[in-house]
Structures are given as C-alpha cells and as structure tokens.
Amino acid sequence: MSLIEDLVIASRICVEAGVIDAYGHASARSDTDPNRYFMSRQVAPELITEEDIVEYDLDSRPVHPNAPLGYNERYIHGEIYKARPDVMAIVHNHSHSVVPFSCTDCTLRPIFHMAAFIGLGIPNWDIRESQEGSDMLVRNSTLGASLAAKLGAHPAALMRGHGSVVVGEKIQIAVGRTVYLDHNAKMQYQAMMMTGGRDNAVVYMDDSEVAANVVWQEYVRSWDLWKKKWLPRLAAERAARG
Ligand SMILES: [Zn+2]
Secondary structure (H helix, E strand, C coil): CCHHHHHHHHHHHHHHCCCCCCCCEEEEECCCCCCEEEEEECCCHHHCCHHHEEEEECCCCECCCCCCCECHHHHHHHHHHHHCCCCCEEEEECCCCCHHHHCCCCCCCCCCHHHHHHHHCCCEECHHHCCCCCCCCCCCHHHHHHHHHHHCCCCEEEECCCEEEEEECCHHHHHHHHHHHHHHHHHHHHHHHHCCCCCCCCCCCCHHHHHHHHCCCCCHHHHHHHHHHHHHHHHHHHHHHC
16 A cells, blocks of 8 residues: 555545645655655645645645646745654544634543554644734744744644644654544533533543553554545545546
C-alpha cells in the first residue's frame, strides 16, 4: 500500500467522520525525502484521488513547476514538518465540535481513553499573535511558523475561531487523533451540559492514565477498519473513471 493511497484514504476518512467538509486537508511527509511532503491540489477532500496529490518542499513550493493550484493554507503543513522532524502526517480541520473550545474559556480535556493524547496539552493559537486583521487563514510561511511554534511538541493545537491542526508520527495516528478529538469535544460538551458547568463535576483522565494510554495508542484497529471500507470504494471509483 502506497503512502499516496493512504493519504487519499485519510482524506476520505476525515470527511466521512464529519471533521473535514469542503475545507480542511491532510498531508504526509515523504517516506523517501524528509524535506518533502505530499498533499492534494486545491479540491474538496471528498473528491481527492491519487492523481490530485502534489509534492511540496518544506517552504510549501510545489516540486514540479507545472503542479496544479494548491491549498492556500498548505503553509500550516510545511512549517510544522520543518519544526517537528518526528511528525510524518498532519490533518488541518474545521471540526464544528472543536471550534467552540478555541474561542471560550472552556479547555479541552481528555474525557475518554481514545482521546487520551489531549492530556498531553492542546495549546490554542490565536492568529493575532502573528497578524492583526487577517482573514483567519494561514496564507504564508510566517503565519505557519507562528502556529508551528505554538504547537511546540504537542500532538495538536487549536486555532482560535478557525479549527485545529493535529499531527502524528504515522498517518493513522494523525487521522485517529483528529477523529477522536472531535468525539471528545462532543462528549465533553455533553458532560458539561449535564453537570451545569459545576466545578469538578466531570471526571477527566488523570495524568498517569494519560501517560499509560498514549505510549501504545496508535489507532491500529480503527485505521484497519477504515481502510477495509475505503479500499474497495476507491477501486470502484478507479474502475468507473476508466
Ligand atoms: Zn483552515
């Protein structure tokens, strides 16, 4: 199975999970050159095929001069790959469940084991730290580097009033974290509503539970399931395209 195929599947999974719609994107660092990454051309993620994948350098310039138009926010990916040699895949998304945690004083916390990584800390990046009066999009390397600096060594960062960026040492980890970050946000909101926002009324995972979970959690079973669903669908699409 190729990295490109995995990247197409990653996009479709995120769409099916409702964390990406017409916007948002996934990328993967090249498995042969750490100074390059792969990402789709500018198209809705649900429509991405292997033919849409473009190779970029870490300044987010296409490697091939005749490459099709890329996403405006590809600098998120290039600057994080520069800053984080351990990161092999990134998902940027506008999950509706997560955004409210980026623009209120409610902090995302790990409410269930599949999202234990939240306990490692999810910083919240405000684009105004780098640029006042922006259109909220990460349109250049300066903004991308500011976001990457805020992300630091964490598994994800919120983007105030916009969405989040989620990273992983494997593509399945970035995708799994993206999906379960969304689930955690929904469950945390429900728990907060059930308890009327009373202090300490919701029990979150503690630091020792987080540490015990994140050492092994790679979303292997989720990824295997998702791929089993998507491989035949993509094969059918390919056959239909001729
Ligand atoms: Zn965005």
